[in-house]
Amino acid sequence: MKNYYFILIFSVLLLSFPDPVQAQHGVSPDWGPEIKLPAPPGSGSIRGFLYSNMGVLSNGRRVIVLNRQDGKQGPYVTYSDDGIVWSTPVLFAPDTLVIGLYNLKMIAGPDDRLHFVWASHRPEALYYSQMNADLQLLLDSVRIADNPDFHSFDDMYISTDRRGRLHIMWDEGRTGEDLPEIYYSKSEDGGKSWKEKQRLSNDDGMPSSFPRGQFSACNGDTIAIVWRDSTTAPPMDHWNLQMVLSFDAGDSWTSPVFIRPSASKQMDPDLVIDPWGRFHLFYHEVPTTNQYWDVRIKYAWSDDLGQNWYPESNFLTLSREQRSHLVEGSRYDYRHDVLWTFWKEEDLPGKQGGDMLASYSLDRGQSWSEPEYVSDHGDTSIGYKSVDLLPDGGVAVNYELPNYPEEDKLWVFYRERAPVSFTGLAENQEDPLRIYPNPFHEKIIIENTLPETNEILLFDLNGRLLFSKTLHDVKGPVEIEGASFPPGIYLLEIRSTRKTSTQKIIKL
Numbered sequence: 001m002k003n004y005y006f007i008l009i010f011s012v013l014l015l016s017f018p019d020p021v022q023a024q025h026g027v028s029p030d031w032g033p034e035i036k037l038p039a040p041p042g043s044g045s046i047r048g049f050l051y052s053n054m055g056v057l058s059n060g061r062r063v064i065v066l067n068r069q070d071g072k073q074g075p076y077v078t079y080s081d082d083g084i085v086w087s088t089p090v091l092f093a094p095d096t097l098v099i100g101l102y103n104l105k106m107i108a109g110p111d112d113r114l115h116f117v118w119a120s121h122r123p124e125a126l127y128y129s130q131m132n133a134d135l136q137l138l139l140d141s142v143r144i145a146d147n148p149d150f151h152s153f154d155d156m157y158i159s160t161d162r163r164g165r166l167h168i169m170w171d172e173g174r175t176g177e178d179l180p181e182i183y184y185s186k187s188e189d190g191g192k193s194w195k196e197k198q199r200l201s202n203d204d205g206m207p208s209s210f211p212r213g214q215f216s217a218c219n220g221d222t223i224a225i226v227w228r229d230s231t232t233a234p235p236m237d238h239w240n241l242q243m244v245l246s247f248d249a250g251d252s253w254t255s256p257v258f259i260r261p262s263a264s265k266q267m268d269p270d271l272v273i274d275p276w277g278r279f280h281l282f283y284h285e286v287p288t289t290n291q292y293w294d295v296r297i298k299y300a301w302s303d304d305l306g307q308n309w310y311p312e313s314n315f316l317t318l319s320r321e322q323r324s325h326l327v328e329g330s331r332y333d334y335r336h337d338v339l340w341t342f343w344k345e346e347d348l349p350g351k352q353g354g355d356m357l358a359s360y361s362l363d364r365g366q367s368w369s370e371p372e373y374v375s376d377h378g379d380t381s382i383g384y385k386s387v388d389l390l391p392d393g394g395v396a397v398n399y400e401l402p403n404y405p406e407e408d409k410l411w412v413f414y415r416e417r418a419p420v421s422f423t424g425l426a427e428n429q430e431d432p433l434r435i436y437p438n439p440f441h442e443k444i445i446i447e448n449t450l451p452e453t454n455e456i457l458l459f460d461l462n463g464r465l466l467f468s469k470t471l472h473d474v475k476g477p478v479e480i481e482g483a484s485f486p487p488g489i490y491l492l493e494i495r496s497t498r499k500t501s502t503q504k505i506i507k508l
Helices: 002-015 093-097
Strands: 054-056 062-068 074-080 100-107 116-121 125-131 137-145 155-158 168-173 181-187 206-213 223-230 238-244 263-271 281-287 296-302 323-332 337-346 356-361 383-389 397-404 410-417 434-436 444-446 453-460 465-470 479-480 488-498 501-508
Touching: 054 100, 054 383, 054 397, 062 100, 062 263, 074 100, 093 137, 100 155, 116 155, 125 168, 137 181, 155 206, 168 206, 168 223, 181 223, 206 263, 223 263, 223 281, 263 323, 281 323, 281 337, 296 323, 296 337, 323 383, 323 397, 337 383, 356 397, 356 488
Parallel strands: 238 263
Antiparallel strands: 054 062, 062 074, 100 116, 116 125, 125 137, 155 168, 168 181, 206 223, 223 238, 263 281, 281 296, 323 337, 337 356, 383 397, 397 410, 434 444, 444 479, 453 465, 453 488, 488 501
16 A cells, blocks of 8 residues: 555656756746646647636635647636646636637636636627636626727736726737727626726827736725837837826726836836835836847836836846846735746747746835746747745746647646745845825825834925824824825825935825
């Protein structure tokens, strides 16, 4: 019997690794083994769904959607409770109700439900479906929108916020072929009904693509969506980033504005809003010089709704001195205060190979870890798919390999990382004061994590003192009632034994 269990465990571990390839750099030791996901019965080729094909529930169950490429093609769902052993994939039931289901996306929400958005060719419509943790279908094919421009829904992205509202953004029309524009819809009743779709981009004859807004750490009503918008007509597209704001959780939106136009192309953004209202912007930049090898990942943050971005000069370059693009899967883990982002790097000059890298910040974007490799497949370029957070502070990814297990076939692999260790932080590193929401409507909340903080003061721009409080005997958060303040910009001054700092606060 002992020999039987040894053979079983050895077999599971052996199947967890793909065939060996020429290693180039290794994988960071914090990342676990590469797990080969199961295929639907009878299938020998599977893919993932780009951007969002994975969800992790509060009990640790991981769920991934696979796209069968041979035989009866279609979406299949598999799950695992430990990240190693995965269930036999089952067909995503709504596939049988329409013709040509495509662009399926899936996430897990704070309600421990699996939320799906997908499109079909017949009828031409955008749908929502919902499953529970046992993959039982709870809501089947709720129509969100129909009659798309250029007959297609593309680049869909779905996010939930901490109040359980569902947000979906997409463009209609294929990038490079049509003149797509950006659209949005939301649900406030768990996906049962959806607001009429709103066009967010200007219908100006210029293509707009890849809308992003990641709200899973956001607990307020102020949200934003960014996308890449061309400033020149095709075929000479020049892309810069545009953004819109909503102060009522998506009921209405401002007109779009360019974030910071540049001679370089700004491509495929990712935007995360953290619990205190800070915007975290990621994208890859294509310079006017070497438009292949000089592509890099850029990052910036804003505390005033995008009016000012930092670092001010040329934003921060997160990637190494290699071609880096397709930044994706950015998340703020509000339970452990870790900001994550991922991208694809091609580090073999003269070849087309590409692996996934990750970086994280423990101080809301002020500083970042050294990039760490998530995969290592030599001159084989992985297909980047999806990222999600694990309940213990770890993080999970999945991606696909082309020409595996043989030429013209594909396979999907899964890997997860242990929680970030804090032992490497500098001894004197300070955790910032947490001030939220910013912007605010009625009150400001200040969580004091610095024991040497002595006093908090709030001024208007004319220098009038509106609030002050000493903190020697204060325990817990400090609240500033601001419902009677007129809309505008205020200055919050934090005084400690070592320094005085000032932060802008916006009243809407």
